[in-house]
Amino acid sequence: MAIQKTQAILLAKKEIRQTSCIVSFYTKDFGKIKGLIKGVRGKQAVFGLYLQEFSVYDIVYYEKKHRDIHTISECDFKQAFRALNSSFERRLWAYYALELTDRLTPLEDKNAKVYELLLDTLNSLNTGQYVDKAIIAFQIKFLEYQGYMPQLESCVNCGGKLPQDARFSVRLGGLLCAKCFSADIQSFGATQGAVFSMKKLVQTQFSDMPRISIGEKLRDEIAILLDRFILYQTGEHLKTKRFIQNVIASEAPACR
Numbered sequence: 001m002a003i004q005k006t007q008a009i010l011l012a013k014k015e016i017r018q019t020s021c022i023v024s025f026y027t028k029d030f031g032k033i034k035g036l037i038k039g040v041r042g043k044q045a046v047f048g049l050y051l052q053e054f055s056v057y058d059i060v061y062y063e064k065k066h067r068d069i070h071t072i073s074e075c076d077f078k079q080a081f082r083a084l085n086s087s088f089e090r091r092l093w094a095y096y097a098l099e100l101t102d103r104l105t106p107l108e109d110k111n112a113k114v115y116e117l118l119l120d121t122l123n124s125l126n127t128g129q130y131v132d133k134a135i136i137a138f139q140i141k142f143l144e145y146q147g148y149m150p151q152l153e154s155c156v157n158c159g160g161k162l163p164q165d166a167r168f169s170v171r172l173g174g175l176l177c178a179k180c181f182s183a184d185i186q187s188f189g190a191t192q193g194a195v196f197s198m199k200k201l202v203q204t205q206f207s208d209m210p211r212i213s214i215g216e217k218l219r220d221e222i223a224i225l226l227d228r229f230i231l232y233q234t235g236e237h238l239k240t241k242r243f244i245q246n247v248i249a250s251e252a253p254a255c256r
Contacts, residue, residue, distance in 0.1 A: 002062075002063040002065075003060065003061075003062055003063070004029075004030065004060070004061055004062075004063050005058070005059070005060045006027040006028050006029040006030060006058075006059060007027065007028040007029075007056060007057070007058055007059075007078065007115075008025035008026065008027040008028070008033075008056070008057050008058075008059045009025065009026045009027075009055075009056055009057075009098075009115070009118050009119070009122075010023065010024075010025055010051070010052070010053060010054075010055055010057065010098075011023075011024040011025060011026055011032070011098045011099075011101055011102040012024045012098065012099070012102050013051065019038060020036060020037065020038045021036075021037050021051065022034060022035070022036055022037075022069065023035055023036075023037055023051075023072070024102050025057070025059065026101055026102075026105065026114065026115060026118060027059070027115070028112065028115045029110065030108055030110055031105065031106070031107070031108050031109040031110045031111055031114075032101075032102070032105045032106070032107055032108070032109070033061065033070060033107065033108060034068055034069050034070070034107065035059075035061050035069060035070045035071060035072040036069055036070070036071055036072065037051070037072040037075060051075065052080070053094075053095070053098070054080060054081040054082075054084050054091075054094055054098075054122060054126075055077065055078075055079065055080045055081070056078045056079040056080075056119070057075050057076060057077060057078055058074070058075075058076045058078050059072055059074060059075050059076075060072070060073050060074035060075075061073060068107060081094070081122045081123065081125070081126035082126075083126045083127065083128070084122075084125060084126050087128065089131070090125045090126070090128060090131060092240060092243065092244050092247070093125055093131065093134075093135050093244070094121075094122060094125050094126075095240045096135070096238065096240040096241055096244065097118065097121050097122070097125075097135075097138055098118075099238050099239065099240045099241075100139075100142065100230070100234075100238060101114065101118060101142070103234055103238065104142075104146055104148070104233065104234065105146065111145055111146070113141075113145045114142065114145050114146065117138065117141050117142060117145065120206040121134060121135075121137075121138040121206075123206075124206060124209070129209075129210070130209050130210060132214075132219050133201070133209055133212060133214060133219070134206070134209065135223075136198075136201060136214075136219065136222055136223065136226065137201045137204070137206065137209060139226045139230065140198055140201050140202050140226065141201070141202060143226075143229075143230075144202050148233055149202070150168070150173050150174045150175070150229060151173060151174030151175065152174065152175055152195055152198060152199055154175075155174075155175060155176055155177040155180055156169060156172045156173055156174030156175060156176060157169075157172060157176055157177075157180040157183045158177065158179070158180050160177045160179070160180075161177065162175055162177055163177060163178050164192050165189060165190070165191050165192055166178075166189075166190055166195070167181055167184075167187040167188060167189055167190060168187055168188055168189075168190040168225055168229075169183065169184040169186075169187040170184075170186070170187075170228050170229050170231075170232045171184050171186065171232065172184055172187075173229075175190060175195065188225075188228075190221075190225060191218075191221060193218050194218055194221045194222050194225065197212075197214050197218055197222060198222060198225075200212060227241070
């Protein structure tokens, strides 16, 4: 039974028994892990209120070979993104980033880029800077780092050159040229501006995000494209995404 130590971002927790939780962490050195952590609830809680969302911890766990759930023996608070509590919208998007990571990452598959991406995204949402671009950038970079990135450089069906305004196939995972539109009758339009912006965001560091200009219309187009593609990959709506959509719908002015 190996003892491992690493930094970790809390993705999700599920209360069990009277004092324990099953937790999902995305770690810097081992990717996503799940673990049993005791003493986090009740009057005698060892970790008390420190086991909270949008936080980074130094954890120590006993790695159980051929088991999905390890035993976490130490969980020391390191950093919190507390300003998220002051904004309902930014808090929801932070939950979305954590849920998507938890849903589409396999256990114990190290990916340092995903860990740093989560930190950058939470920091951006925490400060309230370029929130819309931050979420789109998170989605695109996450897909790229996890090997889900749709094909945007050439036709996904024949490999040929793309027209100025191609069509996007969720099922095939990329853009279609004019002669291949029939390969997926459910494909939909993707403008050259949206495709260029997505490719640009993949290459742009979060620190350089303020320099990227994406108009509201393009952001909306990219958001729809990514939502449909991610839905296809997950097989069902993420709970946080569905909630966000319901909130947006309830706040929209009634049609006259």
